[in-house]
Amino acid sequence: MSYARITGTGAYLPEKVLTNADLERMVETSDVWIRERTGILERHVAADGETTCDLAEAAARCALEAAGIEPREIDLIIVATTTPNRVFPSTACLLQARLGIHGCPAFDVQAVCTGFVYALAVAEKFIRTGAARCALIVGAETLSRILDWSDRSTCVLFGDGAGALVLEASETPGVLSTHLHADGHYEHLLTVPAGISEHPERFRSGEATVQMKGNEVFRMAVNTLGRMVTEVLHANGLHKSDIDWLIPHQANIRIIKATARKLGLPMERVVVTVDRHGNTSAASIPLALDAAIRDGRVQPGATLLMEAFGGGFTWGAALVRF
Numbered sequence: 001m002s003y004a005r006i007t008g009t010g011a012y013l014p015e016k017v018l019t020n021a022d023l024e025r026m027v028e029t030s031d032v033w034i035r036e037r038t039g040i041l042e043r044h045v046a047a048d049g050e051t052t053c054d055l056a057e058a059a060a061r062c063a064l065e066a067a068g069i070e071p072r073e074i075d076l077i078i079v080a081t082t083t084p085n086r087v088f089p090s091t092a093c094l095l096q097a098r099l100g101i102h103g104c105p106a107f108d109v110q111a112v113c114t115g116f117v118y119a120l121a122v123a124e125k126f127i128r129t130g131a132a133r134c135a136l137i138v139g140a141e142t143l144s145r146i147l148d149w150s151d152r153s154t155c156v157l158f159g160d161g162a163g164a165l166v167l168e169a170s171e172t173p174g175v176l177s178t179h180l181h182a183d184g185h186y187e188h189l190l191t192v193p194a195g196i197s198e199h200p201e202r203f204r205s206g207e208a209t210v211q212m213k214g215n216e217v218f219r220m221a222v223n224t225l226g227r228m229v230t231e232v233l234h235a236n237g238l239h240k241s242d243i244d245w246l247i248p249h250q251a252n253i254r255i256i257k258a259t260a261r262k263l264g265l266p267m268e269r270v271v272v273t274v275d276r277h278g279n280t281s282a283a284s285i286p287l288a289l290d291a292a293i294r295d296g297r298v299q300p301g302a303t304l305l306m307e308a309f310g311g312g313f314t315w316g317a318a319l320v321r322f
């Protein structure tokens with residue numbers, strides 16, 4: 001059976017930057033509060049008319065170039081998103097058409113902030129079983145479209161962006177293990193409480209926005225991610241010191257620091273982008289990975305732990321040899 005190896009990464013962030021100072025003019029908040037409670041300094045916001053697929057395409061083309069792959073070589077496309085362009089077709093199908101390719105399976109995965117880990121786990125299984133040889137996985141979000149810009153408890157937290165990677169069959173590892181979990185009993189703590197089928201009138205009138213009991217989500221995230229770290233190490237027979245880089249979902253610097261402490265990793269070994277990107281949900285891990293590969297921090301042979309926690313609740317991790 002083949003392993004699945006990351007052979008290229010890419011990223012795209014919309015041009016418009018919204019700083020904490022900008023938000024101070026929109027809601028009753030302060031730069032100090034946002035920085036101290038979240039670690040966020042600024043985030044990117046898609047322009048009017050700029051869609052999740054636009055962001056996904058830019059990141060995907062960047063990843064294909066890094067991998068030295070032509071679009072026609074892709075035989076699987078998975079897009080992790082909670083903010084798809086349309087009800088249907090899936091953003092993955094729209095992306096396939098943009099890339100000018102035909103026939104390969106293309107579908108979206110919806111696991112909110114854990115979406116990218118879910119997509120990576122699914123793609124890895126396709127490759128390990130021989131069902132695919134060259135997968136394109138994208139995490140892409142335009143969360144700005146589902147925020148209530150008058151609610152200071154949520155609008156300061158999120159940003160837009162996309163990250164992508166190419167995963168290819170290889171005789172050497174590769175993705176070492178993936179770990180996926182969910183518990184739908186917590187759906188009320190982090191939700192957009194309306195949609196196509198439930199309260200469609202609120203969905204149609206644009207009232208369907210992110211609602212979060214931040215403090216409760218925070219506590220669950222810290223505890224759950226701590227357990228996740230132990231699960232990954234145990235499953236692979238590894239010690240904390242075997243992890244070279246933590247590439248976490250970027251929701252809050254305090255959550256990231258708690259996970260790093262659990263791993264005994266100094267913050268110099270943790271990739272942090274939450275300061276500049278905010279929480280980009282499914283896009284945050286591939287954006288962080290791409291940043292650390294391009295600036296030379298993550299080198300071939302490094303052991304990477306990616307982890308995420310988000311709405312659902314969903315949570316998961318991937319251990320990867322780069």
Ligand code: UT7
Pocket residue numbers: 028029030033034037038113152153154156213214215216217218221250251252255279281309310311
């Ligand atoms: O990615 C998916 C998973 N999501 C997460 O992991 C997010 C998890 N949660 C968090 O990151 C944090 O809970 C928040 C950053 C959302 C909030 O931080 P907190 O330390 O948990 O604050 P809090 O919710 O307990 O609120 C503290 C105070 C409240 O005022 P009172 O009731 O103490 O007077 C809020 O009203 O801060 C107030 N507050 C704000 N103040 C200024 C809430 N939002 C703001 C704001 N600016 N933007």
